[in-house]
Amino acid sequence: MxxxxxxxxxxxxxxxxxxxxxxxxxxxxxxxxxxxxxxTPLTINDKKGNWNIQWGYNRSYYTQSDINFRGPGYEYTLKGVDAKDKPESFKADVYLNPSKFEIPQYNIKFSYFFTDRFFLAFGQDHMKYVVTPGQPVKYSGYIDPGVIAKNQMALSLESAMFIYLFPDHVQQMAGYHGGDQTITLTPDILKYEHTDGLNYLFLDFGWITPLYTSSDGLSGISLVSTIGGGPVVCRSDVRVLGKGQNNNFHLSGYGVSGYVATRYEFSRTYFIEFGGKGGYIDLTDVLTSGGSNRASQNFGFLELVLSGGIAI
Known part of the structure; x- marks a missing residue:
């Protein structure tokens, strides 16, 4: 029991x-x-902890620039030089081919939201910069006549043809010049391009301001703003007084900028953005015709950027 x-x-x-x-x-x-x-269901305004990845293309505009050239036997400055960008014409084989992504003027950016409104961003603006050929500019400084004679022993093809047709043109650059003389930038005088890249590498602080959000919270329009700066890496294709080369990538200076854009977001995942970035670039060490030959310049710039992205 x-x-x-x-x-x-x-x-x-x-x-x-x-x-x-x-x-x-x-x-x-x-x-x-x-x-x-x-x-509460998540909306496009709940961004804390999210990453944004975006890709786009730009058109770029530049202020006039004084370009200083220096090397053994010479130092002179071309004043008020005009330059423009060099956009690739639209071709499906280029713009839709991942293996040729570096050919157009592109923009890539990664952003991390540490609050719903504020974020840090880093990326690259791949711009192109081409001094307009044929423009008349004033110049000052000194060029040893022996430098011109030496450069004519290693001329580029386009320079050789022009010097053959107009042999006295480049000789005007010899000697001292006080800044009142004018020279036309023909191939025997200068070719100057950052076309394999005026590459602005930036780190930005940014914030986003909602302007309109749909009733379901899955789409809307916002204003995006950033400020920041970073190094500029150039690959410069240069001919100085007939001699030069397409140089390797080189840390050439720095830039600072501000950016404002309108963003349309949909499905809480995808977005399209159109904006403008303005800033200042100071190139203190541009490679030119080899050895210790260098150039330096500074200028303002404006980019118009169309990009698309994804939030993860």
Whole structure:
């Protein structure tokens, strides 16, 4: 009888444990369901912890620039030089071919939102810069006549043809010049391009301001703003007084900038953005015709950028 009662008590304890476990599981499940039912659905304005990745293309515009050239036997400055960008004409084989992504003037940016509104961004603006050929400019400085004679022993093809047709043109650059003289930038005088890249590498602080959000919170329009700066890496194709080369990539200076854009977001995942970036670039160490020959310049710039992106 004693063993029988003890056995019954043990069964009751086991049964009670099972009921408690069952009630605990039900309680957790119901709490989870209640929490899910009462949770506020995420909208495009809930950005904290998100990454944005975007890709786009630009048109670029530049202010006039004084370009200083220096090397053994010469140092002179071309004043008020005009330059423009060099966009690739639209071709599906270029713009839709991932293996040729570096050919157009492109922009790539990665952003991390550390709050719903504020973010840090880093990336690259691949611009192109071409001094307009044929323009007349004033110049000052000194060029040893021996430098011109030496350069004519290693002329580029386009320079050689022009010097053959107009042999006295480049000779005008010899000697001292006070800044009142004018020279036309023909191939025997200068070819100057950053076309394999005026590459602005930036780190920006930014913020986003919602302007309109749809009723379901899945699409809307926002204003995006950033400020920042970073190094500029150039690959410069240069001919100075007829001699030069297409140089390697080189850390040539730095830039600072501000950016404002309008963004349209949809499906909480994708967005399209159109904006403008303005800033200042100071190139203190541009490679030119080899050896210790260098150039330096500074200028303002404006980019118009159309890009698309994804939020993850």
């Amino acid at each position: 004693f063993y029988f009662d003890r056995s019954r008590n043990k069964q009751r304890i086991v049964s009670l444990k099972h009921k408690l476990y069952f009630l605990l599981i039900c309680s957790c499940f119901s709490s989870s369901v209640w929490a899910n039912e009462n949770a």
